Amino acid sequence: MQDKYAIQMIGITKAFPGIIANDNIMLNVKENEIHALLGENGAGKSTLMSILFGAYSPDAGEIRIHGNAVRIKDPNVATSLGIGMVHQHFKLVHNYTVTQNIVLGREPRRGKGLFAPLKLDDARQKAKDLSDRYGLFIDPDAKIEDITVGQQQRVEILKTLYSDSDIIILDEPTAVLTPQEIDELMQIIRRLKQEGKTIILITHKLKEIKAVADRCSVLRRGKLIDTVDVAGVSENQLASLMVGRPVSFEIEKADKKSGAVMLSIKGLNVKDSTGVLRVKDLDLEVRSGEIMGVAGVDGNGQSNMLDAICGLCKVQSGTIELDGCDITSMPIKERIQKGLGFIPEDRQRYGLVNEFTIAENVILKDYDKSRYSKPLGVLNMDAAKAQADELIKQFDVRSAQGSATKAGSLSGGNQQKVIVAREISLSPKVLVVAQPTRGLDVGAIEYIRHRIVAERDKGRAVLLVSFELDEIMNLCDRIATISKGSIVSVDDAKSVTAHEIGLRMAGSKEASDEEK
Amino acid sequence: MKRNDLNRTSFIDWFLGNDGAISFAVVILGFIFGTIIVLLVGKNPINMYKSLLYSMIGRARSNGGWNFRYIGETLNYSIPFVLCGFAMAFAYRVGLFNVGGEGQYIMGMTAAQTVALLLPPFPGQWVVCLLAAIMAGAIWGGIVGLLKARFKVSEVVATIMLNYIALYLSRLICLQHPGATTYNTAALPATSKLAKFLIPSSNLNIGFFFMLAAVFIYWFVMEKTKAGFAFRATGYNQDAARCSGIPVVRSISVSMAVAGAFAGLAGALVLLGGAYPKGRIIVSMDNYGFNGMAVALVGNCRAIGTLLAGLLFGVMKQSQSLMQDMDIPKEITYIIQGLIVVFIALRAGLQLVREYRAKRIVASKVASV
Structure with a gap:
């Protein structure tokens, strides 16, 4: 009995200035399977999927969908072939409702012509039915700006279902989600499979692959290294395939010998450029010889807090002290001279x-x-x-x-x-580090993390802000969880689980109270 | 054969990556199109090139002898072009677009004239005139710098508006000068005029040395000093500069003031070094400030590049009178200048060519593996 393939990409090659993003790649995705595409940043995953979705045309190679050779010259062709893509950055109109977003670009109308009125009732009903059938729990009348990021992602999935896609590509879907939302997403992906869909999951997170995927194709530096059955390999084996050598993600570090408070933030309030209060009554202390991690979902005031510490924006109220010296409204130059080091998130x-x-x-x-x-x-x-x-x-x-x-x-x-x-x-007294390993390859990640730990061992105070919970759990001595601009809890890293942090990231104060 | 191929490739890459070579090519291209236009209107382009050449080497048209006055005038004309070029370039390197060279030039000229006419004549008066002009230009530029740094006012809009304010303010001030008529004032005292040198038959004066000094100062400050380092960092990436503790606000204000100082000096040198004995009440702009923008862009905002571009513009200005003698419409020089600016703007397009080539090289490597 021969497997049927939903997608066959044969000998795909695509070059960009200075780099061969895809080098003669053979990718076979069976019908009704969850197929993971694993690789480091820059390995060529996104390029390959953009070719499949018609955003790029390949320099060489052939694509077959359900056995038929096709030429996908733009995303509309991909959609008509039943391929749907959920991008890493959502493409939703924030002040429109779910239904309006779903029909965007193919609005049903009463009659013909540019000014014919919209006819949304059927679309709304279809969205509702699909949502129920796949367990998405989306209210078709909710406005996008009122729903969570996790729900927005499900709207994107709903969009692909609405256009009758039977192949759904998810591009790094968990990057913006809390651990609980990730679990829910995994459920949804399984449900999609039950209903007969074929799923391609682009990711560099091994846990997720082990959790849901049937098979996994590994890309490294533009080449397809291997396609494996997920059941038969361990996370470590997958990691070695991805990087090309054995890796360890655990960082060994000596017990902490923390000392005096080097960075002290009290009652900090910061507004963003549009006047919205992003940081609210935030208190935080970092001691010398420790790494204090700030865990949280992107957009909960982390960047505004960092800007305030580094002097890139004005503070509404509150104080920031560095080694006992008030730096709240000090010019940036003097902060640096006082011993503030900053590794910014946006390094370019x-x-x-x-x-x-x-x-x-x-x-x-x-x-x-x-x-x-x-x-x-x-x-x-x-x-x-x-x-x-x-x-x-x-x-x-x-x-x-x-x-x-x-x-x-x-x-x-x-x-x-x-x-x-x-x-x-x-030689800063306080080193503020934001997303230090974002977009880096595994070798560089290991190196940078070791350097950060070495700074801590030298007795410096390190404040680490990261959206990768694994990184926080791995590196930090203490973990502060930020939600809606405030620190909701500070825990010793050894006595807390990722699950507990995840609940607090979601802002559920009850959860953290309950445990106490 | 293979080797030849490689050499050709690397020459094109070298050319595309070399701003100086591109500027040179752009100027050549401007002249080629200028030549075509001369041909189209039925004139002999050889005469155009003769005029340009004679302006450079000082050859007399009529008797086949030499006339070094041409060289003197060429060099003299290039002074304000180069200085106004720096007014653009200095701001540009700090990330600002100074369209206000003209206004700063006018204010410099007005200040110099005021000092020359209102103070009683005394030896060395021209030095005070030049200092006043530098100050006036610096203030006129510095205002924009402050507005930009403190209140984020667009420097483009502010400088354009200040050009007009400068023009009419200059008229208001100069109409109060002794002996003012509708277009000129009493004669400037001899103590305020700049001494001629080398070629007495021409207007070439010691202002030329101030221009050369400006070239050196520009190069030294921008490329060698710590202040220049901060300026360049601010120009390339203001956010990174700010984040590194570089005083961005100060850099912006100071750079606009310095830019204005160059243009202000140009205004004084044109007034005090010219053949016209009286003070001026300008009714329209001299356009040195605007041409300076083109000069800076052709010269890549580098010291030597701007000097060379300024000299080129000086040659073109001097050759205008020769062209008219030789039955070539002098407007062709403006057309060529315009063409050069248009072609300079094609640099962005060349960047695309560069990227495309880089991609093709990679692709050919892929194919050959």
């Missing part, structure tokens, strides 16, 4: 000057110090190059032309290494 925007060389970027924060000075206010570039060469060696930065390489031409991991090297070389 806040961390580096892309057009500058590594040497110039390394001295960005202390270029005016005497060691980089010559008479007449001249910058001593030789000293800068020497410092850059030293850091390149110490931090294993891979670059084409050493210290003269432009930062913009480095890979993401090496850019991050340059930033980490600069911040650590300034």
Whole structure:
């Protein structure tokens, strides 16, 4: 008996400037299976799926859907072939209802012509039926701005179902979800399979693959490494396939010897640029020699808190003290001199000057110090190059032309290494780290995490903000959970589970009270 | 054969990655199109090139002898082009678009004229005139810098408006000067005029050395000093500069003031170094400030590039009178200048070509593996 294939991608090749994103890839997805596509960032997963969905055309190769060779020249063709895609960043209109969003672009009308009135009743009923059938629990009349991120994702799934897709691609669906929402999503994916759909799950999270997928194709540097039955492999085996060598995700670290409070935030209130209060009465303390993690779903005030600490935005009220010194309204320069190090989330925007060389970027924060000075206010570039060469060696930065390489031409991991090297070389008392490993490959992730732990062991206070709960659980000594702009709990990392943190991230105060 | 192929590829890549080479090519392209236009109107383009050449080497048209006055005038004309080029370039390197070179130039000229006419003549008066002009230009530019840094007022809009304010303010002030008529004032005192040198038959004056000094100062400050480092960091990535503790607000204000100072100096040098003995009451703009923007863009906002581009514009201006003698409409120089600016704007397109080529090279490697 031969398996039927829903999708066959044969010899797909796609090149971009400077990179071969897909190199002769053979992908076979059976009908009615959950097929995971595993790979690091930049391995070519998204490119491959964009080709399948018609966003890119391949340089070479053939695509067959249910055995028929097809040419998918744009997403409309993909939709008509029954392929639906749930993007990582949702494409919903926020002040429209669920039903309005679902029909967007193919609105049913009474009569013909541009000004014919909409006819939404049938669509609304169909959305409701689909929602019930697949257990999505979506109110077709709710406005998108009123529902949670998890529900918004289900609206996206509903959209694909509404257009009668039988192949559904989910692109990194769990990146924005709490652990509980992830569990619900896994249920929904199983339900979709029961109802006869074929699912492709793009992810770099091994747990999820083990939880739901039947088979898994592993991509590495644009090549298909292997397709395996998930039941027969362990998470570690999958990880080694993905990275190409054995990896350990556990970080060994000595017991903490924390000391005095180095960073103290009291009653902090911060508004964003539109005047909405994003941080509300936030209290937080970080001691020397510890890593304090801030866990939370994206958009709960983390970035506003970081901006306030680093001086990028004004504080409404409250105080921020660094080693006993009030820095609440201090200029950024003085904060840095007081010993505040910052590894920003958006490294291209806040961390580096892309057009500058590594040497110039390394001295960005202390270029005016005497060691980089010559008479007449001249910058001593030789000293800068020497410092850059030293850091390149110490931090294993891979670059084409050493210290003269432009930062913009480095890979993401090496850019991050340059930033980490600069911040650590300034010997800060408090190191504020935001999403340090986002978008990096596993090798760089391991390295950066070890460096952060090493800073803690040197007795520095580290504040780590991350949306990856695994990273927080792994690295931190204490974990503060942020929800709707406030810290709802602070726990010792050893005495709390990811599940408990997840409940608090969702803002359920009861849950945390109940446990106490 | 294979090797040749490789060489050609690397030459194109070198060219696409080299701003100086692109500027050079853009100028050539401008002249090619200019030549075509001259042909289309039925004139002899050889005469156009003759005029340009004679302006550069000082060859007399009529008797086949030499006339070094042309060289002097060419160099003299290039002074305000180069300085106004720096007014654009200095701001541009800090991430600002200074359209206000013209207004800063006018304010500089007005200040110099006021000092020249209202103070009693004294030896070395021209030095005070130049300082006043630099101050006036710096203030006129600095206002915009402050507005931009403190209140996020668009520097483009503010400088455009201040150009008009400068024009009419200059008229208001100069109409009060002694001996003011509708278009000129009493003669400027000799102590305020700049001394000529080298080629006495021309207007070439010591202002030329101020221009050369400006080239050096621009290069030194921008490329060598710590302040220049902060300026460039701000220009490339304001957010990263701010996050690194670089005083972005100060950089913006200071850079606009410095930019204005260059243009203000240009205004004084044109007034005090010119052949016209009286003070001016301008009725329209001299356009040096606007041409300076083109000069800076052709020169990539680098010191030497801007100098060379300014000299080119100086040659074109001087050659206008020769062209008219040789039956070439002088407007062709404006057309060529315009074409050069248009082609400079194609740089973004060349960037696309570069990316496309990079992609093709990768693709060919894939195919050959």
